[in-house]
Amino acid sequence: MSPPDSAKGPATWTAVTILLLAAIAASLWVPIYARTTPKLGAFPFFYWYQLILVPAVAIVSWIAYLLLRPRPGGQPPGDGSGQARAGEEARR
């Protein structure tokens, strides 16, 4: 059984790294959103930007998850679970 993570190529890892770093930078870099305008309805930019960032980062994380997920064709979904179950039973 090859571990799912290391089975991924460097391109996938680069893409995931960029996605996650962008997600973190978007809230770490305060000066880009510490302002009042443009407003969305009554909401100053500072507030609506941060609130919209929440679902945006969730989507980015989900894409990262999909990129790192073991290929459905490459590895059967129950891969390794037989051993796991044996382990769990042995533990009990």
Next chain:
Amino acid sequence: MTHVNAVTLTIVIILFLLVTVIGFAAARWRRAEDLLHLNEWGLGGRRFGSFVTWFLLGGDLYTAYTFIAVPALVFASGAIGFFALSYTVMVFPIVFVFAPRLWSVAKVHNYVTPADFVRGRYGSRGLSLAVAVTGILATMPYIALQLVGIEAVLTVMGLGGSSSNEFVKDLPLLIAFVILAAYTFVSGLRAPALIAFVKDTLIYVMVIVAIAYIPARLGGWSHIFAAAGAHLAKVNPVTGKPFGSLIATPASEWAYATLALGSALALFMYPHAVTGVYAARRRGVIRRNMAVLPAYSLVLGLIALLGYMALASPGVVAGVVAGGKNAQLSVPLLFQQMFPSWFAGIAFSAVVIGALVPAAIMSIAAANLFTRNIWVDFIKPGASQAEQTRVSQTVSLIVKAGALVFVFVLPKTFSINFQLLGGIWILQTFPAIVIGLYTRWFHRWALILGWAAAMAYGTIRAYQVPVAGQPNSHFGGSTAPVFGHTAVYIALSALILNLLVAAVFTLVFRALRAPDGADETAPAHYTADPAPAPAPAVAAVAAAGDPEARG
């Protein structure tokens, strides 16, 4: 405020009884043959799928205290309080990276606590002890603050806050905690996992209704932002400066960013968060959850806005002033004044139950740390799994009793200051845990020295921060200037010191050829899902009660 509303009280009592029944019944949920195994009591059998894990982690990380304290900070200081939203946005991409590795290695070696991993990785009981003690110290005040959250609600409900008799005043809180302690003792992690469903449902309902209903009653969002902005711009007579601002000021941008980043890095160092990760069934459960947990962040952002609604509501502002300028009363007061009494009951229950779930998980996590990394490692090596479970159960009671003492005996500011320190302290376990997941470059003794230096620096620095407008006072906040310039989160500056000290002494110890401890982990263990070949053997030996098997 002294008047007790019968409808509100009845609803809170009914919902409290409901979760009590669920808490005891949880012992039978996905019942294991042997509840007296620490994997069962302390980690729910490590069998939680994506759905349960989502509720468990959400219920665990977004505590009642958060729901009271974040809007209270927004109420008192404005934009800076929103760092909490920024922090919960950042935390999941960060945890996405390392939590699967931690889960895998813990699954392979049957680790129950973060300190278990550190011991196995570095072969150092001392470093593991440092991590365990830090975890316990940081968790204790966190549990106490859950009680402070409940107390704020009870005060507004007219229970306790006004009574002159100390015992009567504390009785509701005491009863709630004794019941919580009883079902945590019986059901272990299964109790909070199951109650989390009720807690989170109530929280979501509360927030959606609050956001849809309250602004309309207060004259719309424009009015709320305008009124809040006007309030924050007023000059505070104590400090001679405005109370706060609606937008983060250039001077506070560094504080904002470092508070968010430092808190995000620290969150999954807390033992109760690690417990939630370890309890997952599969590796994929962790990553999938990091993508769906932000739903709670959205809730937190909306809850933070309640602070502005409270500012825009003259009745709440007057109530906070009448309650001794206690900003923590702002959200409970807002609910009481805006909602019909039956819905106020539901909202209050959401906060009370929201305190019980994390308090239970925190006490389990702290108890496991004591059992595995202090009791077994230093007092009774070779203790069987059943003995370990018994000790953990007992310690979980002691931890909760300790939290009660905190809240009843010591002034409330003590818990808050201690929790502030806890956040600074817990981040100092980051190098041993997270960097340890990737490399063993740091020497184990150097990590201990880095930790000790950062703990001392962080504690002293936090002690030195005066409360605004009161020179020579202490624990006035969690940010302090570095090199006399920009104020940054002390936890983060302490972490940098920690890493520097650890790096320098690693070179020194290598030059002196100080012995490296044995590493029981192998690279494949960090990506295992759920467990490669050695696992059944390890598990089988562990079942026989051999402590060496768990590392």
